[in-house]
Amino acid sequence: LASQYDPMGLASPFLVKFKIFMNYLHKCGTYSEWDDALVGEDRSNGLKMVKEMILASEKRLRFDRCNKPEGSKLKRIICFSDGSTSAFQTVLYGVYEVDGEVHTSLLTAKNRVSSESVPRAELNSLVAGCRLLLNFMQAVSEANEAEEIQFFSDSTCCMDWIKSYPLNDIYVVNRVLEIHKSVRLFKIPSKFFWIRSGLNIADIGTRSDCKFTYLSSDEWQKGPSWMRDVDNSSAQLKHFFNTEEENMAMAYKAAIEPDPDEDDIWSNLLKTHSLKKVLRVWCLIKGIFVNKSFKAKCSSTVTE
Numbered sequence: 001l002a003s004q005y006d007p008m009g010l011a012s013p014f015l016v017k018f019k020i021f022m023n024y025l026h027k028c029g030t031y032s033e034w035d036d037a038l039v040g041e042d043r044s045n046g047l048k049m050v051k052e053m054i055l056a057s058e059k060r061l062r063f064d065r066c067n068k069p070e071g072s073k074l075k076r077i078i079c080f081s082d083g084s085t086s087a088f089q090t091v092l093y094g095v096y097e098v099d100g101e102v103h104t105s106l107l108t109a110k111n112r113v114s115s116e117s118v119p120r121a122e123l124n125s126l127v128a129g130c131r132l133l134l135n136f137m138q139a140v141s142e143a144n145e146a147e148e149i150q151f152f153s154d155s156t157c158c159m160d161w162i163k164s165y166p167l168n169d170i171y172v173v174n175r176v177l178e179i180h181k182s183v184r185l186f187k188i189p190s191k192f193f194w195i196r197s198g199l200n201i202a203d204i205g206t207r208s209d210c211k212f213t214y215l216s217s218d219e220w221q222k223g224p225s226w227m228r229d230v231d232n233s234s235a236q237l238k239h240f241f242n243t244e245e246e247n248m249a250m251a252y253k254a255a256i257e258p259d260p261d262e263d264d265i266w267s268n269l270l271k272t273h274s275l276k277k278v279l280r281v282w283c284l285i286k287g288i289f290v291n292k293s294f295k296a297k298c299s300s301t302v303t304e
Contacts, residue, residue, distance in 0.1 A: 009109035010063055011215055012089065014056070016111050017208035018049060020086045023113045056212040063221065067105035072098035074142050077107070078227055079129040079151045082202035083121025087113045089205025090129035092136060093223040104223045108136060111205045120171065122155035125202065127175050130182035137186070149190040150230060154197045159238040162192060168294050183241045192239040199224065199234070 001018045004011070025031055025042065038046045068074070076095040082088065089111040096103045110132050114121045129151060137143040153159065165176040183190045197203055201224055204210050214220055226233040288294060 009091075009111070010106065011061070012109045012111045013205040013210040013220070014212055014215055016087050016089070016113075016205050017210065018053070019111075019113045020208050021045065021049060023086075023115075027115075052212070059212065061212075061215055064105070067094060067107060068096045069098050069101075069103050072096040072103060074146050076148045076150055077133065077136075077143060077146050078223065079133055079149070080200055080202035081122070081125035081129045081151065081153050082197075082200050082206050083114065083116075083118060083123075083125040083155075084206040085115070085118060085121065086208070087111055087206050088121045088125035088128065089202040090125050090132055091202050091205070092129075092132060093227065095228065102228045104228060106221050106223065108132065109205070119155065119157045121206075122153060122158050123161065123172065123175050126151065126153060126158055127178055130179055134182060134185060144188070146188055149186055149188050151190065151192045152195050152200060152227075152235060153192070154195055154200045154203070156194060159192060159194050162239055170292060170294070173294075190241045191237055192241075193230070193235040194238050195235045199226070 001015065001022065004015055006012065006015065025038075028042075030036075030039070030042070037043075073096060074094055075097050078093040078095060080089075080091045080093075082090075089109070091109040092107040094105050094107050096105070110128055112124075112128070114124065116124065133149065161172055161176050162179060165173050201219065204214065204220075226235075
């Protein structure tokens with residue numbers, strides 16, 4: 001597995017099964033040393049995978065060295081993300097247009113083994129998609145000229161978290177804030193869509209059943225056909241972030257210049273004649289930093 005050189009992740013859906021199997025062997029507790037012989041079902045599964053890798057090495061796998069037609073322009077960057085209890089996967093596709101024709105192509109992909117719950121793995125896949133996209137935009141200057149970025153996920157809870165993240169879960173808050181920060185760094189209008197699992201191509205990289213022949217298919221190398229015309233597909237738009245410079249400047253101005261007619265809760269707090277109220281606020285804020293949690297305790301002690 002370590003000898004497979006795939007920095008762009010073009011074969012990631014196929015290679016993930018070997019990562020998942022090694023992760024299982026490490027955590028099952030049956031084997032303590034590298035030289036321990038596999039036993040029972042682990043042995044038969046291991047032999048099956050070794051044979052599958054040998055057969056794959058005897059076949060030819062081709063990817064186009066150029067992912068865009070001559071004279072075409074990158075219109076959209078599409079990011080698919082999905083997660084499971086075993087792994088999470090993210091895939092980037094480019095949508096190019098030239099003379100009225102639409103061309104799609106695989107750009108890069110990434111996956112990682114995971115032992116998180118499904119909602120958290122789904123969220124991690126979106127974060128990985130943002131990070132991968134930022135790296136791609138830094139490496140390929142043309143990516144910064146795209147007209148739109150579109151994210152696709154089959155997780156309803158992730159779509160809800162992006163809109164209004166739960167303050168009582170610091171794990172979720174940190175990752176949602178990173179997604180929002182990445183969207184600002186894109187400086188390109190970004191949309192988040194919900195799709196059903198059957199349409200999410202990233203799902204193939206979260207399981208252990210991807211065949212080697214799938215890597216040569218048009219579905220993988222060019223992406224699902226429906227993403228050529230997202231407006232007429234079953235994808236549901238959940239969030240739209242317009243990060244144009246003018247709108248960003250207005251948002252920044254509004255953030256640093258509060259409405260003069262709006263009451264300042266902190267000034268009002270300082271003017272209060274109740275020392276108990278001030279101490280309660282102080283204990284609450286202190287508890288957030290000490291306990292690393294937004295969950296408030298029922299009451300504060302005299303010592304506190």
